[in-house]
Amino acid sequence: MxxxxxxxxxxxxxxxxxxxxxxxxxxxxxxxxxxxxxxxxxxxxxxxxxxxxxxxxxxxxxxxxxxxxxxxxxxxxxxxxxxxxxxxxxxxVETVGAQVIPIDGKTLKGSYNRTLGKTALHLVSAWSSEYRLVLGQVKVADKSNEITAIPALLELLDIAGCIITIDAMGTQTAIASQIFNAKADYILALKGNHPTLHTQVKDWFLARLAFGFEGITNSYDERVEKGHHRTEKRQVWCVPVSQLPLLHNHSDWVGLKCLVMVVRVRHLWNKTTREVQFYLTSLDCNALEEESRSQNGLNAPLPLTGVRIN
Known part of the structure; x- marks a missing residue:
């Protein structure tokens, strides 16, 4: 040092x-x-x-x-x-061998200045989940600029051998290529910003779920956690991309190996909520590892009411 x-x-x-x-x-x-x-x-x-x-x-x-x-x-x-x-x-990081690196954007509360006309500060950060270290940060004007900030942040880091998790804003084919070409793996949240692919994946998973994924090669894991007057059950299905029909713009997603569906059901004292999320990953199919990594990097808060399918 x-x-x-x-x-x-x-x-x-x-x-x-x-x-x-x-x-x-x-x-x-x-x-x-x-x-x-x-x-x-x-x-x-x-x-x-x-x-x-x-x-x-x-x-x-x-x-x-x-x-x-x-x-x-x-x-x-x-x-x-x-x-x-x-x-x-x-x-x-090199010494301790940090592996999972979530990348996320946050707006700092109280960082605005109305008198000077300055908006709140928005940072895109790379974070080591296991060792609770901020590995790097890039300042951006607002959340919409995260797409340009993420590649710049990745350039600052030696990510070889690591697993990069990013929420839907960073789910871009160019970012997936950058990560894969840097000899790292990715787990990218798939939401409505890729409407055709998202709909295709969602419809396929929910249709197969209704029949218990019969005849489909898949990996499955579930966990139940209790605490703070709530119980949460997480179920994870990981399916090799070869099991699905040809995906929309499949060739643009460099290194894509598997699709993941995570179902989270949370029982609170006064309500039950359910959330379904989908991910693209360059990792091999292993539901237990995917579930753990999706918790660390992409465990977005559940909605307060109703059922939400992203």
Missing amino acids: ELIFSEIEDPRVERTRVHLLTDILIIAILSVIAGANGWEDMENYGLSKYEWLEQFLALPEGIPSADTFRRVFERINPKVFEGCFRRWVESI
Whole structure:
């Protein structure tokens, strides 16, 4: 970590460098990971963790003050810092072997400014489900720009050997190709933004479901989870694409191997809801793995009432 951040140029004049720049940056990052929200929190974190930090940091003059953290971060090059931070995160991912990477867009509440006419900030993020790490982020003007942001975000990451899950906004043939060509696999939510393909897949699955998938090669798994005064049952059917009739624009979906149907039934104290979702995947057919991965990356909230078939 120290070596990676040593690439950042120190903006301070020589005579004011009481603390090492790498010490300041590392303490700041670790404090933010621990929940720090400001410069004072960074200083307090350093003081409270001093004995641990001195095992791997120089700390020639102890812990920097809150004003020191503020002055340094006001003057360092943010682009260079972002690049170093991203390489550090990637080194962690490589070490721990993060496999499932959901990509999702979120609008940050309270980030708008009516006085200045600024809309809320919308970010597209890549997230390591298993290790709870944000691997990368791209800022976009609004949700409609996620389609252009996702390829840019994928370019920033080494996704080889990983499984990328994306909600319907990112279910695009070009994005599927980009993932597959980067030697990764994809699980893409299929909804109404591909009306012909979605209808074809939905009608086929529901017709076969009525007859218990008789005569169809498939993999099946189900789970029941209880908690917070609710019970949820998830059923997953995974079918090789060869079992279906020729799909609409089939050749455009590079690497496509299987279609997945997930049925979620949630029993609340006052109602029961049901949701059916479909996915395209380049993975081999295994319902248990698909169910687990669809939970991690694409487990959208269920509707409050009625039956919804996406």
